[in-house]
Amino acid sequence: MSEQRKQWPLYEVFIRARSGLEHKHVGSIHAVDARQAVEHARDLYTRRQEGVSIWVVRSSDIVASDPGDAEALFEPAKDKIYRHPTFYSIPDEVKNL
Amino acid sequence: MYTQGLDSLGADCLHQATDAVTLEQRFQSKVDADDRIEPKDWMPDAYRQTLIRQISQHAHSEIVGMLPEGNWITRAPSLRRKAVLIAKVQDEGGHGMYLYSAAETLGISRDELLEQLLAGTAKYSSIFNYPTPTWADVGAIGWLVDGAAIMNQIPICRCSYGPYARAMVRICKEESFHQRQGFEIMMTLARGTPEQHRMAQDALNRWWWPSIMMFGPNDATSKHTAQSMRWKIKRFSNDELRQKFIDITVPQAEFLGLTVPDPDMRWDEATQHYVHGPIDWKEFEEVLKGNGPCNRERLETRRRAHDEGRWVREAALAYAEKQRARETQAA
Numbered sequence: 330m331s332e333q334r335k336q337w338p339l340y341e342v343f344i345r346a347r348s349g350l351e352h353k354h355v356g357s358i359h360a361v362d363a364r365q366a367v368e369h370a371r372d373l374y375t376r377r378q379e380g381v382s383i384w385v386v387r388s389s390d391i392v393a394s395d396p397g398d399a400e401a402l403f404e405p406a407k408d409k410i411y412r413h414p415t416f417y418s419i420p421d422e423v424k425n426l
Numbered sequence: 427m428y429t430q431g432l433d434s435l436g437a438d439c440l441h442q443a444t445d446a447v448t449l450e451q452r453f454q455s456k457v458d459a460d461d462r463i464e465p466k467d468w469m470p471d472a473y474r475q476t477l478i479r480q481i482s483q484h485a486h487s488e489i490v491g492m493l494p495e496g497n498w499i500t501r502a503p504s505l506r507r508k509a510v511l512i513a514k515v516q517d518e519g520g521h522g523m524y525l526y527s528a529a530e531t532l533g534i535s536r537d538e539l540l541e542q543l544l545a546g547t548a549k550y551s552s553i554f555n556y557p558t559p560t561w562a563d564v565g566a567i568g569w570l571v572d573g574a575a576i577m578n579q580i581p582i583c584r585c586s587y588g589p590y591a592r593a594m595v596r597i598c599k600e601e602s603f604h605q606r607q608g609f610e611i612m613m614t615l616a617r618g619t620p621e622q623h624r625m626a627q628d629a630l631n632r633w634w635w636p637s638i639m640m641f642g643p644n645d646a647t648s649k650h651t652a653q654s655m656r657w658k659i660k661r662f663s664n665d666e667l668r669q670k671f672i673d674i675t676v677p678q679a680e681f682l683g684l685t686v687p688d689p690d691m692r693w694d695e696a697t698q699h700y701v702h703g704p705i706d707w708k709e710f711e712e713v714l715k716g717n718g719p720c721n722r723e724r725l726e727t728r729r730r731a732h733d734e735g736r737w738v739r740e741a742a743l744a745y746a747e748k749q750r751a752r753e754t755q756a757a
């Protein structure tokens with residue numbers, strides 16, 4: 330057997346596109362540690378000034394909802410249309426509501 | 427790599443004086459350029475303290491704000507109104523959570539924030555210390571109180587502190603339905619039987635002045651305004667926002683066929699603004715001091731909810747620990 334290579338851990342990368350905006354998930358990257366993950370994310374994801382700030386999080390630290398549960402989780406909000414302002418009919422003469 | 431070393435700049439820093447000046451200048455020019463300050467950026471301690479105070483007061487207001495309307499959930503006049511009211515109160519709880527999280531980015535813990543509220547040392551909006559004796563109060567709160575809140579909150583979407591501004595964008599999106607459902611209730615009552623119309627007028631009579639006072643003291647007596655404006659935590663003065671609210675709301679009251687309880691209220695052709703009568707600031711100060719009609723009841727209710735929920739929090743933690751222990755045992 331050849332050399333047993335140890336895989337570098339995976340990090341999820343979040344970029345703040347502009348000052349004031351939230352960080353958004355853009356992809357992931359392998360790196361030896363968090364510091365290197367930031368450096369590599371800089372090289373990989375911001376070559377065209379896509380961001381002003383980078384967050385990295387170990388992928389194994391992310392807990393995600395199960396896609397199979399999507400219906401049970403999100404369906405109940407579907408019939409609650411009264412959470413939207415358009416549900417209420419306000420006459421046109423009434424301004425600024 | 428990060429700037430986190432900078433915000434711990436303290437007594438042990440050799441060049442503290444000169445460094446603090448440059449840091450402060452850099453900070454202010456960032457604010458002047460409409461750039462956002464983020465949690466790991468250096469910021470003056472007074473800026474941090476002001477934000478902690480303001481954001482936590484705002485969060486407490488959302489939480490205590492659930493109580494006056496919550497009173498009506500079991501007695502809402504129809505299933506539709508009940509579903510809507512539950513959704514609204516649920517939103518307000520959510521707003522409190524967004525805001526507590528924003529405050530926590532400034533280095534204060536959730537537990538400390540809750541303790542301040544329950545101990546009665548933290549402030550929350552004076553408006554929630556008024557009672558809700560009739561169903562029309564639910565309409566008046568949505569229309570006027572949420573209306574005034576929206577007026578206050580929209581400029582904060584551009585606040586210099588990133589997490590607060592972003593929380594506010596989310597909140598403002600959700601507020602719109604709150605105000606519209608309130609106006610719809612008022613419209614239904616105002617167009618209903620004479621008794622319902624009277625109920626609507628009575629609610630307006632009781633909620634008008636407290637809503638006007640929600641914008642805070644007059645500019646001349648407001649102690650925080652100037653500095654907050656420089657820091658772009660505040661974009662408009664109390665009086666400016668109050669005036670905007672009045673200009674928008676008086677015509678809405680007219681549409682409803684209701685009268686704003688201010689005999690001095692008049693339209694001024696020259697300035698194109700309404701002119702209102704004197705505000706009873708004594709009442710405002712009394713409510714702030716804790717002597718409003720419901721101050722004690724609100725805090726007692728909040729404390730009881732906290733105490734009665736204790737076993738749930740403890741049980742959840744114990745269960746999670748047990749699960750973890752089982753997993754390590756199995757491994």
Ligand SMILES: [Fe+2]
Pocket residue numbers: 488517518521575597601
């Ligand atoms: Fe709210």
Ligand SMILES: [Fe+2]
Pocket residue numbers: 518572575601604
């Ligand atoms: Fe609201």
